[in-house]
Amino acid sequence: MxxxxxxxxxxxxxxxxxxxxxxxxxxxxxxxxxxxxxxxxxxxxxxxxxxxxxxxxxxxxxxxxxxxxxxxxxxxxxxxxxxxxxxxxxxxxxxxxxxxxxxxxxxxxxxxxxxxxxxxxxxxxxxxxxxxxxxxxxxxxxxxxxxxxxxxxxxxxxxxxxxxxxxxxxxxxxxxxxxNPPLDENEIELQDRRGHRMNWKQYHRLEDIHGFLDYLAKTYPAIISVKSIGKSHEGRDIKLLRISNGNPTNKAVFIDGGIHAREWISPATVTYFINQFAENFDVEHDDIKNIDWYFIPVLNPDGYEHTHVRDRLWRKNRRPGSGLRGCAGVDLNRNFGYRWGGKGTSNYPCSEIYRGPRAFSEPESKAVQEFFQNTAAKFSAYLTYHSYGQYILYPWGYDNAVPPDHNDLNDVGNNMAQAIKSVGNDNYMVGSSSNLLYPAAGGSDDWAKSLGIKYAYTIELNDQGTYGFILPTQYIEPVAKESLASLRVLAAAVHKI
Ligand SMILES: [Zn+2]
CATH class of the missing domain: 3.30.70.340 (Metallocarboxypeptidase-like)
Incomplete structure (x- = not known):
């Protein structure tokens, strides 16, 4: 690095x-x-x-x-x-x-x-x-x-x-x-009373985020559970939170954040979703209540911590480097196992898009693979949150091609973008990742789609390049709020499958 x-x-x-x-x-x-x-x-x-x-x-x-x-x-x-x-x-x-x-x-x-x-x-x-x-x-x-x-x-x-x-x-x-300015004293006092340190006025360290998940599981044991689905290279937990009313006919939605370490708005947005559903579950819309939600807010915990303590612009995980140059890190979003190693990836460990030595070589991506292998949940959607650019992207990413149901993906994507626009007035572009942007193989969305999960999207959150990755904290709530509106649209679409 x-x-x-x-x-x-x-x-x-x-x-x-x-x-x-x-x-x-x-x-x-x-x-x-x-x-x-x-x-x-x-x-x-x-x-x-x-x-x-x-x-x-x-x-x-x-x-x-x-x-x-x-x-x-x-x-x-x-x-x-x-x-x-x-x-x-x-x-x-x-x-x-x-x-x-x-x-x-x-x-x-x-x-x-x-x-x-x-x-x-x-x-x-x-x-x-x-x-x-x-x-x-x-x-x-x-x-x-x-x-x-x-x-x-x-x-x-x-x-x-x-x-x-x-x-x-x-x-x-x-x-x-x-x-990411420090909190004032009032907010710190509030945190103590709340039982967790999470808020959406600040970007938080991993400990706060994981503490928040554990707090919710303890506070709402009837609907929320948390488990570690694996450990990162440096031994940090990869925590998954599930919200479910236990209805056996529920479909399931999987959401990950923080694959890329420096995209701080992603874990902030995913935890915002969790907070909204957990704290308001009884009064939530039936579309939300009758889905089993699975969230991994920080899929790359080592990289995320690294951006807080060492290098704000770190992107990859923290796989140790070897050799003279000793470049660390694999791009986890090039390490998933569908068409792994194709376009828009690198086999050079110093590259920012280093795909790793083989598909699922990394404990973080492997943990997701194993979770899907072992779960009985029936997933209808897989959303992966990134930044920046304001895009709603659907497969395929590996090359200029689209799946047979691309019209459905495009329609729901457009409805999601419309919801964002109506709540926060931000413009999100919708399209297949390879056509709208450029090919990149080994992404989690392609892999999810290859498993037969219908609605697989990569969401590129705000902004469009004013702040880029360094999005100030006052944007967290507006960005997360408009994204929540798009998630409700997705939930409605899942019920219509
Ligand atoms: Zn990213």
């Missing part, structure tokens, strides 16, 4: 493989920083980044601090980039413990027009030089994160080509510092 993120690499001499890579694809969201790492034992061999076909979620790669500012910057040859030493490796070299918090001081988020293909090519060159990374896109613009040391270079490059851009975030670290 701590390095500019890597990508799948192919050991190739400069060759037709590079030339044949369509440049336009290199700017799709989910792209890696293409680290062109020179291998000491292969002086004449260059490591070229594999074409990445992008990522379902309209978000991905992150800026990491330049750890060695003494390295000369690559000015000329776009196919040759200064080798990078990642944070962990550097710490090892220097004999220091890797306990520092990653600092994003001076890193900026820009929104850049991509309306002309030529502009995309300019951006892909900058990206290949590790000067920028992509966060998200909406088709006509792309959000890029610019390294502090690269601001002048990137400015010059865009101005030279008359490419319009706006600076959206002047200093990412300032935003991170402001994102």
């Amino acid at each position: 701590g390095s500019w993120s890597g990508t799948v690499v192919l050991l190739v001499t400069i060759s037709a493989a590079v030339l044949s890579t369509p440049l336009i694809n290199q700017l799709q969201p989910g792209q890696e920083w293409p680290q062109l790492v020179k291998q000491p034992s292969h002086e004449s061999v260059e490591v070229i980044s594999e074409k990445s076909t992008g990522e379902v979620e309209g978000e991905l790669v992150i800026v990491k601090p330049q750890v060695d500012k003494t390295e000369p910057e690559d000015e000329g040859n776009e196919d040759e980039v200064t080798p990078e030493i990642d944070f962990k490796t550097k710490s090892l070299i220097e004999g220091k413990e890797d306990t520092q918090k990653v600092d994003y001081t001076g890193a900026q988020l820009w929104k850049v027009s991509t309306q002309k293909d030529g502009w995309r090519i300019v951006l892909s060159r900058l990206r290949r030089r590790n000067l920028i990374s992509t966060w998200g896109t909406n088709g006509t613009t792309i959000d890029i994160l610019v390294q502090p040391h690269a601001i002048q270079n990137v400015t010059n490059a865009l101005k030279r080509e008359n490419i319009p851009f706006d600076v959206i975030i002047e200093d990412l670290q300032t935003r991170i510092n402001q994102e």
Whole structure:
């Protein structure tokens, strides 16, 4: 961690493989920083980044601090980039413990027009030089994160080509510092009286979230139960909460959050749903009461904690790294076992979209697989909550294809988006992930659909790139509230199957 993120690499001499890579694809969201790492034992061999076909979620790669500012910057040859030493490796070299918090001081988020293909090519060159990374896109613009040391270079490059851009975030670290302010004393007192520390005015540590689930199970034992369906790499529980009135004819809905560590609005939204149903169950609509609800608010507990204590922009789980570079982490949303290893994934451990050594290699995704193997519940829907971009996406993600009942998925998705619009006035786009965005194999939604679960959706929550992953806490309640309205629409659809 701590390095500019890597990508799948192919050991190739400069060759037709590079030339044949369509440049336009290199700017799709989910792209890696293409680290062109020179291998000491292969002086004449260059490591070229594999074409990445992008990522379902309209978000991905992150800026990491330049750890060695003494390295000369690559000015000329776009196919040759200064080798990078990642944070962990550097710490090892220097004999220091890797306990520092990653600092994003001076890193900026820009929104850049991509309306002309030529502009995309300019951006892909900058990206290949590790000067920028992509966060998200909406088709006509792309959000890029610019390294502090690269601001002048990137400015010059865009101005030279008359490419319009706006600076959206002047200093990412300032935003991170402001994102999640501590609670005032009144709120702390309230927490003590309530019996749990959860609220939706703040982003919470895992302990608060799990404490909240346990509190609900203890308080409402007739309808709520909590169990750990497995342990993460670092030994944290993967907690699943079930709400059910015990009606044997109930259909079931599964909801996960926090697959991607830095998408904090996801666990916040999923816990909001849990709170609404648990605290108001008696007066809830029959559509809600007559479904067995299964929630995993934080499917990637290690990564989530890592974003709180070490690196706010960490995405993957915390599978330990090996080898010299020692890059940690698997992208859990590339590790599910349907068409695993296909487009929009990487076999390079340093990549942000590293799919892992095999399908379900990770304890977190494996736990979900085993839960589904062993449950008697009849699931009619599987929702996985992410951010950002404001999309309701349905399968398939692995390639440009849709399942036979895609009209049903599209109709219900549109009704969900309409509910969001009517409650919170936010616009959500609806479509299949591969068509609306880009192919990415190994996602949990594809796998769920492959099990025969009818309504499988990936929801990309707010926003559309004003704050990106660093969504301030005042947005939690409005975002969660409008999402709850869409969940009610989904529940109604489930009863009509
Ligand atoms: Zn995500």
